[in-house]
């Protein structure tokens with residue numbers, strides 16, 4: 671299996687890269703500074719920016735599967751997913767690559783919070799989504815919209831707050847909305863669940879929420 675990974679140098683992306691290498695996949699990544707990536711010796715690295723169609727095309731060429739854990743590092747407006755995801759979709763369509771599994775976020779859909787207690791929903795919608803999470807959520811909504819409008823076999827895995835803590839004994843999955851009182855998930859469990867989707871059919875052309 672040839673896999674392209676966007677955002678491989680990030681916290682979740684590195685876990686995805688490790689899991690792909692353990693599975694014996696051939697991995698190509700797009701990174702702005704691959705030399706600083708600890709797994710650089712085990713992958714083919716294209717140096718470039720995810721907002722550059724040429725670099726995106728080069729990354730996807732010959733792939734069977736695309737994974738993305740792309741995200742802006744700052745909370746300011748960067749339009750990263752707004753720009754990069756349509757380019758990834760275009761390159762995949764040109765090269766007839768069908769399967770993409772991405773990290774989204776629990777705020778990516780207007781019905782995301784339907785299972786939350788009213789006070790939590792109010793705080794998220796009236797405070798967090800208007801302040802600290804304004805641009806990350808705007809970007810994730812754009813990613814969801816772009817993938818939904820595509821003809822690709824996409825899966826968007828939508829977590830609440832990501833943690834670097836150890837996996838717990840179990841986590842919840844929901845196709846309709848963030849599980850009630852779901853506040854976090856480890857990046858390790860997120861990456862494990864994304865890897866399960868490589869050969870799974872249940873969540874194709876859908877978003878799916880994951881939370882402890």
Ligand SMILES: NC(=O)c1ccc[n+]([C@@H]2O[C@H](COP(=O)([O-])OP(=O)(O)OC[C@H]3O[C@@H](n4cnc5c(N)ncnc54)[C@H](OP(=O)(O)O)[C@@H]3O)[C@@H](O)[C@H]2O)c1
Pocket residue numbers: 676677678679680681682683700701702703718719720721739740741742743750773774775776806810829830831832833857
């Ligand atoms: N943090 C949370 O609590 C949380 C909650 C829900 C959802 N999410 C979503 O989860 C995803 C992953 O989060 P994370 O914390 O694991 O990510 P992260 O550590 O911030 O990594 C982001 C990755 O995106 C890459 N990237 C950023 N701009 C780029 C560009 N212009 N061109 C190429 N690559 C670029 C970074 O590369 P560099 O190494 O070059 O910077 C890095 O590899 C994000 O989409 C985020 O929105 C996060």
